[in-house]
Amino acid sequence: MKTPTSGYQRPASLTDAAMHYCAGCGHSSVHKLLAEVLDELEIRERTVGVAPVGCAVFAYFYFKCDISEAAHGRAAAVATGIKRALPDRIVFSYQGDGDLAAIGLTETVHAANRGEPITVIFINNTVYGMTGGQMAPTTLAGQITATSPTGRNPATMGCPIRMCELLNTLEQPYYIERVALDGHGGMVATKKALLTAFQTQVSGKGYSFVEVLSPCPTHFRCSPQDSLKFVGQKMAAQFPVRIFRKEGVPVHA
Amino acid sequence: MKKHFRVAIDRERCKGCELCIPVCPLHLLAMSTTMNRKGYHVSETVRAAECLGCIKCARMCPEAAIEILNVP
Amino acid sequence: MHERILIAGSGGQGVISIGKLLARLAAETIQHITFFPAYGAEVRGGTSNCQVILSSNEIAAPIAEKFDSLLVMNQQSTDHFMPLLDKNGLAVINQSMCKAHADDRHVLVPATEIADRLGNAKAANFVMLGVWLARKPLIPNRTVENAMATHFPDAPPALIDINIRAFRAGLDFSSSGDRKA
């Protein structure tokens, strides 16, 4: 990692395009951190990403690496196809909660279960952002969304899915961590987790998964600053922030 | 020898989310009363020469709009 | 030459096995072949059948309506397929498991009993193949015997031996059975 005294420069792996995300959106932050990781590991020129359907569908406008679209939810399967065809490339999928944990749950679980040596970045912000703030599989109990107008009722709508815990029941994953974009410390932790995930792949170790609890100020209906609080308090209470799997072994907190 | 830094904010990238402002230990950042071309009130530096180079503001900025430059 | 063959029995009687063997061996000398193992509606109720067409001319329709040869190994198959025998056709019927009236076109052979006496009732299919091949010598007998080991690489030698003896018993039955009849 860069030492503070070397200053900070915009990551070279980001394009000059202005990102379309709302002010304070976690996608922007993770894009930036991901670009820093591509820079630091010097893997930009051998990385192929897979973008989701959802707010991050335009990810290919923002990264100076090759990126493919995928059908909604299929990013892990598409990433599997790319990685199997080009085993020496670094392949990541970047997916939101609807894409990864609802429509794409099957592809997510089975790619992890095969131990595909890819990196899956999971942006969990508890809502479908692009379509207008509908209920996601990770929406908190009682949380109001466009499709849970009186709050998510677990009795009829289910409970928020904990993806890290679910994937941690599998034997093949090598690295699983949940981090929270809840402030400066969260930024540092997220960067570190992304770095570890990509290092896992660079060193040929196996499947890596990073869940980022991420702010969506627009659909949380609060300021960016308050949305960080929502992430750090409400979300982190439901989704414990920790390392679940390290070097192929489950870590018990 | 003490290093010197300067905070450089790309006004046109800034979306005015204000996440950079509270993290500065020296309170060198504040919201501008003027707007950029996209209509956001942007973050700007006050007493920019006092920057310690901790890069917390740059880390917080989702848009990578803040750079911390070494000043010779 | 245009020979339409149907082999039928219950699942496990090895009708697909001998059909496939027949088609494979025929491919060495006969130009046009099509083999079709029934896999759909035809195999309900645990029956199994396959069609083999051998021809010196291009086979247009890969499906026969009438058959020149029927090898039927159980009652259900006999009931179902005998009406499909061409008027000049030959039926080889496993007498051990079917009631059928003998007529000129039928060869009744107690295939399961013969195979059982040789040590394995499951070799009845090879008895049937031997009986049929003695009547319709479209492939040399030696070719069949030589191919047993190569076509069933997973079968233990003892089983291959029984299959060969069952096949020979079928050939013998056909030549001696005619005299008895």
Added chain:
Amino acid sequence: MKKPEAAFFSRVLMMGNEAAAEGAIRAGCQCYFGYPITPQNELTAYMAKHMPERGRVFIQAESEVAAISMVFGASVAGARAMTSSSSPGISLKQEGISYMAGCQLPAVIINVQRGGPGLGSIDPSQGDYFQATKGGGHGDYHIIVLAPASAQEMHDMTMQAFILADQYRIPVMILADGRVGQMMEPVRLYEDSPPPAPPKPWALTGAKGRPPQYIRSLFMEERALEKHNYELQACYRQITATEIKAEETETGDCEWLIAAWGTCARISKGVVQKARAQGIKAGLVRPITLWPFPHERLARLARRSQVKALLVVEMNCGQMLEDVRLAVNGAAPVRFSGYPGGRVPTETDVLNALIELTKTNHHGKVEQPAV
């Protein structure tokens, strides 16, 4: 000079499903992704055995949707990739096929058709003609559709499919059926090295020494999608101009023209012989490419003065029938003989339908039937 007869002995008896699989391997297919479904299981099993032993990729995916998405990914990476399934599974793959059409990605998809709708049956069927040729997924696209009628053609067309897919950057479907898939016939295997793939500068292989690039089917910029669709259509026009294939049997003097594809075409070939033996001047036109469809060929044949009527024979309720009617455009009556229940028609079935048609000819021309 004719090749020595030795070639005759080098042929192998193969099931259509296996012949297709071997065709894919010999075409240089690098990645195969499948999911079990009858009656194409032998194809997946064959690939499971023979792809890894050649150092190539085989995955039994968690679903047909995942399998086609893996094909999408492998194709994105520039690899020759394939999947296979049967009708209900192909319905699930339509998502990926539409995306590949939109992204202009080459791929080969084999559909060994079974009965439908729904679970239908596992018997042979030709019920997916519409789905294959009219665009089974969403959006304004076509894929190339080839219809084999023998194990040999399963082998040859699968190879050809990879070449066409790469040449036009388009998914190609082999539209077989349970009969062709399950049938064993002697097959002469392609012996040369795989046909070389054209350069794929569009493939995502990492942005080393070139600007980064992306593959997408989402076009939100003003009129970008319109432009993209016109580009696709230009490609389709080129394919239509150069790749249409059809086979004719005894059409020279024929008065009664049968139109059939795949298994039904083979049966109809036998019917033509039988009909001619009875003095009925029958002929057969067999579209080999179902898309692009040989409309002009059909029209030309139907306009011949001696042609009294056409008989379309399919194992469905009348799907290619619609294309034949469009092509013939009233130049001759078009009748239909369909078998939608999983039963493969016999020569007698089709011959009877043909004889029935000839009997309705009272005044030199057959009346146009309602259906």
